[in-house]
Amino acid sequence: MKMTDVSTETPSLQQQNRELFILHKIAEALNRETNLSQALHTTLAQVAELFNLHTGWVYLQDDGSEQFYLGAAQNLPPALAQNHCALMDGNCTCLNSYLAGGLDNRDRVNVITCSRLEGLVSGTDGLRVHASIPLQAHGKPLGVLNVASEQAQWWETSADLLSLLHTVGDMLSIAVERARLFDQRAELGATRERNRLAREIHDTLAQGLTGIALQLESVDALLESGAGPERIRPVVQRALDVTRVNLDEARRSVLDLRAAPLAGRTLAEALAALAAEFDAAQSPAVEFSASGGNRPLPVRLEVGLYRMAQEALANVARHAGASQVTVDLRVTPAQARLRVQDNGRGFDPDHVPPGRFGLIGLRERAKLLGGALTLESSPGVGSRIEVTVPLSTGEAAP
Template identity: 35%
Template sequence: MDAREELRALSAAVLAVTARQSVREVLQTIVSAARRLLDARYAALGVPDEDSGAFAEFVVDGISDAQWRAIGPLPRQHGLLAVLLRDPEPLRLADIRRHPRFEYWPKHHPELRDFLGMPIMHGSEILGAIYLANKRGGEFDRDDEDLLRILAGHAAIALVNARLYERSRELSVLEERDRIARELHDSVAQKLFSLRLTADAAAALVARDPERAVAQLGTVRALAADASDELRAIVVGMRPADLEHEGLDAALGKQVRLLDRVHAARVKLVAGSVPRLAPDREDTAYRVAQEALHNALRHADARTVGVSLFVDGSALVVEVRDDGHGLRPTDQGRESLGLTSMRERAEAAGGRLVVDSKPGLGTTVRLEVPLD
């Protein structure tokens, strides 16, 4: 192979690492480049599967598809294949059959003589190995070893990138699960709680006041529809329809009127002139207000709950105040899922959350979100 062809093969291996290809495609390109550059008859690259003792990836070059099928199942981590997965030093042999760890090769496997193996290293970790055999026109030398070390470095980059991508994907899945958990807790759980209270009230009224029971059942129907809509919105990542089309003041107004109707506590909203905000900030303000209302009505034994919505300087402020029993010192020392969710939402929107609560004197939750 002349210098121009060598450069083209090496360039293909380097570019494969940065291209949007699967890991197997990248490794196949590197193995093919190694075989051509070092003028070997056969080449392979193995990435071990630590759990099974086999190989998670094993790509070859120089063997036809028919030969590969005839050889049979993927090799396991034994013999010389295993040596390079445990020892960080390269292995160069004039005759592979004379090595003490040589065992055998299966039927239909090509007969190998001279051999060069290079571990694929990431720091002190061995990620896999490249194997070359049967060099044309001589034996493998130190220059071959140096060149194969470079290619093994490119293979390491590809494998580390794949590992980072997989971890990033797993993290995204976990973050999405957390988002859905927060949405379910902030929205659907509240509506289901209200739905249960209203259904209980309707059941109690059936015998003595059928007309009021029918009215309560109408509220049950509305709450069930709202919960269904909210759940659908969460699944597809949408914002609540009221918030999307009518703005924060209108959406909170509907929420407050509904809660005032189905809970024993008096729930009121006072809203000034409120501009539209970026969708994520409006959604934060709405969800935090929902969570604060939920906490006040379900946990605080409040008689009155007031919601204020106004602009203060360069921030939109949402305040939810109740006259309930307040947070106990132990509650303030360890935040609930709801309070943690509110703080995370506020920080993500560039705002801040302040909770002021004293035992027996109620709680005020104040959210400040920057105006656009």
């Protein structure tokens, strides 16, 4: 019987397990993010921690050009971070090499002397070289991932792990492409809605205004001819009637624009569809539940609660880093209550992080509806937002 040398295989297995662990952690982090900036920052933080590196940054290429912009950075040395990263603007050795196809060899890690740090005597944190990994999806160039460490000859001691960076680059490329497609889909939806409204304005409001103009021209002609009030008054009345009809059309169009997702649906049905949409978009898994939500409510309440759920879910997708979200609607004769809860990173409600201005909008919406918003969160345990809106006795949809 052939004996296996466990002593020689164990380090190899340990290395494989280490590599799988790294890839799993990065994939898990990327799957939680749909916001491009957050996905980049999350990946850089994971790479720095898991590869025992110190610094990283990502350049993204503008579509259809050879121009790059700094998408994200982790622990840049002071010389590169000062003056709003002024030294990071423009092309450099690694970006020019990327454009020329010099980074495409997947059999090796491209270790490049950083031309942005050359000649500097201070503020470099000892960094002189970095590893550069090209980012591309389906043959489409997306940018460059750079990583570095302040340790001497770090690229040699980390050679085995650095070989994984090409795989990490592939994962990051998919995340970048997914985020861009997500943004394009949102933009396409907004364009379709604008086109729909433009058609409706043309078909109703514009034609109605033309009718009003014709009636007023008739009044002008009657005045010129010296006609008496008995002939002019009916024409003025017709102009007023058309004006009122068009005012109703304008109000309906504005209402439809604000509440298009609610058209033909109850609030519970619209929220269920919203939760499914976020879930399908590879946002955190979203679970929806409702009780009494099929009861018709005043339009202003349905629209307000729907928009608050929409904003709360968007905040979770952008900032929370959550894997699970629950949306719960409870409607009783006395009140409507909407709750959105996640298992993300949480934060201190007394010190709202930058970019959380959506919370201000949520409070304002709740106040406009005559209700109240409560927020519970702490670092590491997720967040819960609850909106409670009172219902007048017998209040129903108009």
